[in-house]
Amino acid sequence: MKRIIVGISGASGTAIGIRILEALKKAGIETHLVMTRLGKKVLEDETDYTAEDTGKLASYTYSEDDFFAPIASGSFHSEGMVVAPCSMKTLAGIASGYTDNLLLRAADVMLKERRKLVLIARETPLSYIHIKNMKTVTKAGAVVIPPVLTFYSKPNTIEDMVMHVVGKALDQFGIDTKYKRWK
Template sequence: MSRRLILGITGASGVVYGIRALELLRGTGIETHLVLTRSAALTIGYETERRIDEVKALADHVHPLADVGASIASGSFRTAGMLVAPCSMRTLAAIATGNTDNLLTRAADVVLKERRRLVLLVRETPLHLGHLRNMTAVTEMGAIVAPPVPAFYAKPGSLEEMVDHTIGRVLDLFDIDTGTVTRWREDEHR
């Protein structure tokens, strides 16, 4: 497996998921390639105390959204896949319809065509039929739709623990163990 992972952060609420994924991937030997949408930059300002340059500094490589000629836009650039956390409904719709008008959606399209893992942490509620159809479409194309649903069996004591568990489970899909997941019936004897 390639030791590279593409991470997209969109403007949906929940940018903490993408930021935390970058933090947890540091020191794992995984080379991270970050793409932020313009809306992500706004949401980071609304939802966190972080500056954009601080978030970018967490990644090994940052690619401009308009750079559709970047390495991650090519199937010959080998990766383990891509995580979009959070994934807005706009980005989901673009991926579902093959709209590759920016680097984030182009990279997702490449991941799908190369039959690599694409995980979308979709963030919206409630959902209308268009959202559900787009989720079905990307699933049929090979993506994994993984809404950030908390696991209460882990008995989280804080929002941070809930975020860590969710991101740990999502990174499990890439065979990356960050040590943040309370595993059902495995950890109860510790």
């Protein structure tokens, strides 16, 4: 069975992380979830889900302090990791290699093992520091996918826009979520 690590940090757009977990479950992928403290708070503030409900969508869920979790080690094999959403603080942690929580450690492992790392980096407007950190992680091998508005798919709802970002993120792992593609 394929495994993907999912991180949810404290940026706006936590619904994207929830929908990614649901899509991976539907695709039969084993998921390993780590939510940061702020990730849980923002998720509960901007969605109808609790952190506990969200944890149940994953095959395995870990606390951000659990450095003994399997995903803290490169010897634990996975297809890669998606951080959705990725706050500018988490982006900075990944860019600098400052792995002081399990999400950051797991992302650092992806880069050192040359595995897929997809960051749904969310902030607007962007400062020079944010852009510099995006450049650094891109040079290190990560794929930065900002959750930007999409118009060519003629979305009717916010959910349509969310599912477009989910589709773009999971395309990186070769998982087709049947979102509205350009033809």
